[in-house]
Amino acid sequence: MMAYSTTDTQLMIRRTVLLAVAVSLIYRFIAVSYPHQMEEPLLTSPGLDLFYWFWILTGMAELMTATVYGYIHMAALWILLIIAWFRPFQGIWFGLIALFFLTFMVNYNLYSGHHTHCAWGIFLATLALAATRPVAFGISWSALRLYACYLYGSAFLWKLFRGSLWHSEQARTVLEVNLAHYMHLHPDTLLTQVYEFLLVYSIVLFLLYCLAMAIECVFLAGFFTRRWDGILFFVPILLHSGTYFMADVMFFEMLVLNLAFIPARYWASAAKKIDQLNTLLHAKANHTSG
Amino acid sequence: MELATLIKSVWSYSPAARVLLITFMAVTLLTHIAGIQQTPFFIWGMYSEKYSQQNEYHYYRVVADGKLVNPFSTMYHPARHLLYRSLQDWEKMHRLEGGDILLDYMENKVPDVSWQEKAWFMAGLNSRDEFMAYPEWFKRYLGRVTGTAPHHISVYRVTVTGSHGAYIEIASVKLFDI
Numbered sequence: 202m203m204a205y206s207t208t209d210t211q212l213m214i215r216r217t218v219l220l221a222v223a224v225s226l227i228y229r230f231i232a233v234s235y236p237h238q239m240e241e242p243l244l245t246s247p248g249l250d251l252f253y254w255f256w257i258l259t260g261m262a263e264l265m266t267a268t269v270y271g272y273i274h275m276a277a278l279w280i281l282l283i284i285a286w287f288r289p290f291q292g293i294w295f296g297l298i299a300l301f302f303l304t305f306m307v308n309y310n311l312y313s314g315h316h317t318h319c320a321w322g323i324f325l326a327t328l329a330l331a332a333t334r335p336v337a338f339g340i341s342w343s344a345l346r347l348y349a350c351y352l353y354g355s356a357f358l359w360k361l362f363r364g365s366l367w368h369s370e371q372a373r374t375v376l377e378v379n380l381a382h383y384m385h386l387h388p389d390t391l392l393t394q395v396y397e398f399l400l401v402y403s404i405v406l407f408l409l410y411c412l413a414m415a416i417e418c419v420f421l422a423g424f425f426t427r428r429w430d431g432i433l434f435f436v437p438i439l440l441h442s443g444t445y446f447m448a449d450v451m452f453f454e455m456l457v458l459n460l461a462f463i464p465a466r467y468w469a470s471a472a473k474k475i476d477q478l479n480t481l482l483h484a485k486a487n488h489t490s491g
Numbered sequence: 492m493e494l495a496t497l498i499k500s501v502w503s504y505s506p507a508a509r510v511l512l513i514t515f516m517a518v519t520l521l522t523h524i525a526g527i528q529q530t531p532f533f534i535w536g537m538y539s540e541k542y543s544q545q546n547e548y549h550y551y552r553v554v555a556d557g558k559l560v561n562p563f564s565t566m567y568h569p570a571r572h573l574l575y576r577s578l579q580d581w582e583k584m585h586r587l588e589g590g591d592i593l594l595d596y597m598e599n600k601v602p603d604v605s606w607q608e609k610a611w612f613m614a615g616l617n618s619r620d621e622f623m624a625y626p627e628w629f630k631r632y633l634g635r636v637t638g639t640a641p642h643h644i645s646v647y648r649v650t651v652t653g654s655h656g657a658y659i660e661i662a663s664v665k666l667f668d669i
Contacts, residue, residue, distance in 0.1 A: 202500060232567035233636045240632040243621040244577055244584070248593070252530035257615045307530060309569070314576035321533055340500050340508075347497055352535050355523075359536035374542035382550035383563055385651050385658045397656030424494040448538070451568040 204465035205342045206335035208290075209472035214342065214460065215289040218326045219282055221457040222298065225323050226278065228454075234309055236271030242312040253311055256304070265308045277301060296331035299324055322349075322455040329461075346430075346461035350423035353437070357417035372410035372447070373403050379449040392446075399447075409443065416440045427464075434462040551578050552649045552663065555633065555641035570636045574629065581625045582648065582666060584617065591616040626669040644669055 205211070229235065245262060247253035256262050264270045278301040285294035303324045310316045325348060332341035360366040376396065384393045399406040416436045422429050437459055441452040501508045518532045528534040553560040562571045583592045594616055597606050606612055626646075634640035645668040651658035 202496070228567070229569055232569035233632075234569035234573060238635060239573065240628060240635050242573070242577065242632070243625050243628050244580055244617050245615075246580055246592075247615060249527045250530050254615055258611065303531060309573070312577065313569075313573045314578075314580040315572070316528065316530075317572065318533060318535065318537065321531075324531070336500075336504065340497065340504060343493070343497050344501075347494060352533075356535045356537070356539070359534075359539035363536070363539045363541065365539050365541045368541045370544045371538075371542055374544055375538060377545065377548055378542065381548035381651055381658055384656050385550070385649075385660070386561060386563065388657075393656060400655045425492055427493060 202339035202343050204339075205468070206339045207465075207469065209476075210465055210468040211333075211338055212289055213468045213472045213475075215295070215330055216286060217460060218330055218457060219286055219289075221454075221460075222282060222302065222323055222327060225320060225454050225457075226275075226282075229309075229320075235275050236265045236305070236308055237275070239266055239271075239309075239312060241267045244314070245311050246314050246316075247311060248316060250316065252307060253316070256307055256311060261304070262308060262311055265304075266312065274301065274305065278305065290333050292331040292333040295327050299328035299331065302327060318455075319450070319452045320454045322458045326457045326460065342461060345458065347424065349458040349461055350420045350433075352455075352458070353417045353420035353440075354424070357414060357421070360414060360417075366414055369407065372406045373400060375448050376400070376406065380447075383449070406447075409447065413440055413443055423462075430462040430464065434459050547650050547652050547661070548658070549648060549650050551575055551666075552647040553633065554645045554647075555637070555639075556643055560633070560637065566636045570632075574632060574636070577625075578629065578646065578666075581622065581629075584622050585666065589619040589622045626667045630669050 205214070230238075233239075245253075245257055247257055265274060278298065281294055281298045281301060285291075285298060288294060302320075306317075306320045306324065325345060329341045329345040330338075332338045357366075365371050376399070380396060384396055387393050399409075416439060419429065419436065420433060423433055437456060441455060444450045444452060498512070501512045515532070518529065522529050522532050522534060526534070526536075553562075562575065566574070580592060584590060587595055594606055594613075597604070597612075629646070630641060630644050633644065646666045648664045648666055649660055650662040652661050653659055
């Protein structure tokens with residue numbers, strides 16, 4: 202745990218997470234999903250989630266989407282990112298980023314009819330960085346790693362206990378429910394031909410589904426050992442690529458949690474290489490100006 | 492044993508850390524038992540419910556100024572989700588003649604409670620005015636996403652049937668035009 206707490210390692214981790222947050226925010230801006238871009242949506246779906254009820258009943262939902270506050274909220278989020286980049290060892294900025302990002306996504310989910318989970322990795326990673334003291338950071342970063350194991354492991358256990366793990370029609374039906382629209386609209390594309398192949402030879406689809414379940418199950422090992430962290434770093438990339446193509450779900454933002462599986466020595470080595478590069482660039486700049 | 496090590500470290504760190512840990516574990520356990528997520532104690536059970544084999548599939552077709560809107564090539568997932576998933580909710584409200592879906596759910600789930608008399612509950616629901624104004628919002632947001640404000644849109648619920656990726660359309664019901 203303490204291996205993550207050296208200054209150089211912490212700095213690398215903090216700035217990498219900030220870059221991930223920036224990528225997510227840029228993507229969501231391009232995807233026209235900032236509060237002010239949503240054109241004052243009307244229908245909310247809080248479900249039975251008390252946080253969403255709080256968001257509606259306090260008037261925050263309307264404040265965010267129907268007033269200038271929406272602009273202020275997102276501008277503040279970007280400003281916090283910049284401050285945190287230059288003040289990476291002040292945990293308050295990361296705590297505020299986590300809060301602002303959480304409320305941004307709750308607001309989006311509230312109006313979109315479904316409480317999507319794809320961006321929660323960003324929230325959790327920034328929240329983990331609110332701890333800055335060496336011992337606290339070591340605990341927090343390890344807790345994030347275990348949360349990722351719980352996330353994927355519990356996804357597997359839910360499927361096990363609800364019986365969908367053994368359900369032979371699951372993969373096929375999920376694909377068709379989510380992608381019948383695409384296939385009907387694009388009957389002649391290569392992707393539709395791939396889907397048709399998988400639906401005809403559904404044993405292949407079922408095996409891919411079993412692979413996805415195996416990937417989720419493997420995370421349970423992360424509760425007991427770090428020996429498999431190399432595998433646990435890579436397999437979510439496979440999993441989310443698979444669900445993107447097979448179920449039309451976009452979960453790439455969750456890959457920020459993969460950072461928690463990188464051993465401390467790799468962060469330290471990357472920090473050293475960046476230092477060396479900086480030294481070289483400074484030396485060249487001095488030489489050129491001299 | 493990573494989990495045990497973490498728990499020991501948290502336990503010995505501070506009383507506040509112990510409270511956080513116990514709260515997280517207790518709330519997570521309770522919400523999992525109830526099956527009701529409470530942000531930020533997330534439940535990761537998506538696609539765990541059994542999907543029964545279906546013969547028919549549904550989607551929404553949007554035609555703007557006479558041209559079919561292809562959501563797969565004109566918008567990213569967040570925008571597509573905001574448009575089409577909210578449309579699904581609107582359609583459910585349409586079947587309830589403008590009534591709120593959650594109100595209908597609670598009246599069926601807990602019929603002994605007079606939900607319509609609870610002002611705090613009704614304040615959080617969608618009103619009939621919002622239901623009626625939704626098509627205008629849909630058109631406005633669609634224009635924002637595609638970059639071209641349409642003069643007229645028609646939205647249909649399309650039903651297709653088929654297998655092995657080959658589908659034929661068997662029904663198309665107009666939901667609204669505006």
